[in-house]
Amino acid sequence: MNSTIERAKEFRNDFMQGNGKANERDALVRQTPGHRRLLSKEELKSLYATNMIIQNIINIPAEDITRNWITLKMEDEDLKNAIMQKLRDLKAKEAFKDMRRFERLSGDGLISLGVKQSSLFSLEDPIDTDKLKSLEYIHAFSGFKVESMISNSDVFSPEYGSVEQYELPKKVDSAKRNLVHASRILHDQTRRLEDETKGQPLLEPLYDILTVMDTSLWSVGQILYDFTFKTYSSEDIEEMSREERRELGMLMDYMFRTEALAIIGKDEKLEKKSTNVGGIKDLLDYVWDMLSGATRMPKTVIKGQEAGTITGAQYDVMNYYSRIAAMQENEMKPQLEKLIRVLLWCEDELGGRIDPESIDWEIQFNPLWDVDAKTDAEIRKMVAxxxxxxxxxxxxxxxxxxxxxxxRYGLEPTLAFTGDEAELNRMAEEVYRKQKESREQDG
Structure with missing residues (x-):
């Protein structure tokens, strides 16, 4: 008997793991620290398609990193306008958003460069910049469409770790491997283990936390369903058979849910009770804190807070946008620069082929956020x-x-004060020196 009870403790009737079947083992009961969960393409797609919190985790940073887009800095205004118009025609903003979204979901986000050259070429060959005619299209796609990646494994090579060729699914009615040179693809990858070529999907290390999050949702639903219940006491219950008790319970459950009046005998008793939910908030907050820490996204952002406006107390949101700005500079900017270089090399795109190194140009990302009116006034007061x-x-x-x-044109909408630490230290030292000289002169 005791052994049977001990075995029963190893199982739990949880809809997430067993679909309501008690004979399915719950992964959390036998959880092993450090055990890696590998998710298939179908599992990743299913998780994304059925959970809005997961969609927020995947989509919101991708939307934020491209939301306010870029400004191109160069002296030639006509050339700048032509480049920006071409980026709009290519729908580059949407393509880069999808590339980052695919990277978070599948581990790799990619954009194909549909270039036209003045001579015949194979996709296996690198782009010949001297023969580029035009950039016809760009398409974002995920790592799910990549069969394999051929990367440089020579640790003494300057190109160590970089992908040299991508193997895509074979074309219809072709037995030949469909290889594409790396110069024809923009590749976004931020999580990769050293001995693996493909990136790690974000949902793999989050899987246990998402499991607990889903379980907490189910548990809260059960609590709400049974938040109030009734108990019926009668001496006649003891004389009823099991079948009679079941029939009476079903009848009374139906009546008590549909009728506000209950007619009972003199010695019978009907009570209404409520489920005790003390401490549930702390447990749910813990789950949210774990999810927020693992994704490096504030809870308010995961829940879909209005983007772009920050109050003085939202330091966690400011840190989040600082991380997004770092992603823009370190991860997205090199890809955008590669795309613009291809445009400049094209003979038929911008009025003739232009050497990217012959002109001064720079990509600047537009500000991601602003502060509310009260915080802005307080900051301006302190700066004044x-x-x-x-x-x-x-x-x-x-x-x-x-x-x-x-x-030159009056009050700026955003403060020009940089807040750079070196600048602050230099100014502080200068103030201290001036004050010291003033005191010495007065003395």
Missing amino acids: ETDDIYIMNGVLTSDEVRDTRFG
């Missing part, structure tokens, strides 16, 4: 007080402050 100290101690002149804060 700081400027007043600088002017009084001779660190800056009033003209320098005017140029820095107001620019």
Whole structure:
């Protein structure tokens, strides 16, 4: 008997693992630390398709990283406008958003470059920049469509770790491997183990937390379903058979759910009770904190808070946008630069072939967020007080402050104050030196 009870403890009737079947083992009961969960393409797609929280985790950073897009800095305004128009025609913003979304879901996000050359070419060959005619299209796709990646494994090579060729699914009615040179594809990959070529899907390390999150949703649903229940007491119950009790329970359950009035005998008793939910909030907060920490996304962002506006107390959201800005600079910017170089090399795109190295140009990402009116006023007040100290101690002149804060055309919508640590230290040292000299002169 005891052995039977012990074996029963190893199982739990949980809809997530067993679809309501008690003979299915719950993964959390026998969880092993460090055990890697490998998810198939079908499992990843199913998780994404059936859970809106997962869709937020995958989609929101991809939307934020491209939401305000870019500004191209160069002296030739006509050339800049032509490049930006071509990017709009190619729907580059949407393609880069999808590339990052696919990267988070499958581990790899890719964009194919549909170039036209002045001579015949094979996709296995690198792009010949001297023969480029035009860039006809770009298409974003996921790592699910990549059979394998051929990468450089020579640790003494300058190109160590980089992919040289991609093997895509074979073309219809062809037995030949469909290889594409790396120069014809933009590749976004941020999580990869050293001995693997494909990136790791974000949902794999999140799987246990998402399992607990789904279980908590089911548990809360059960609590709400049984939040209030009734108990019926009668001496006649003891004389009923099992079948009679079941029939009476079904009848009374139906009546008590559909009728507000219950007619009972003198010695019978009907009570209404509520489920105790004390401590449930702390448990749910713990699950949310774990999910937020694992995804490096604030809970308010995961839940779909309005993007772009921040109040003074939302430091976690500010840190999140700082990470998004770092992703833009370190991960997306090189891909955008490669795309623009291809456009400049094309003979028929921008009025003739242009060597990207012959002109000065730079990609700048537009600001991701702004602060609410109250926080903005408080920041401007503190900056004005700081400027007043600088002017009084001779660190800056009033003209320098005017140029820095107001620019040529009046008050700027965003502060020009950078907040750079080196700048702050330098100014602080200068203020201290001026104050020390002033005290020595007065003494």
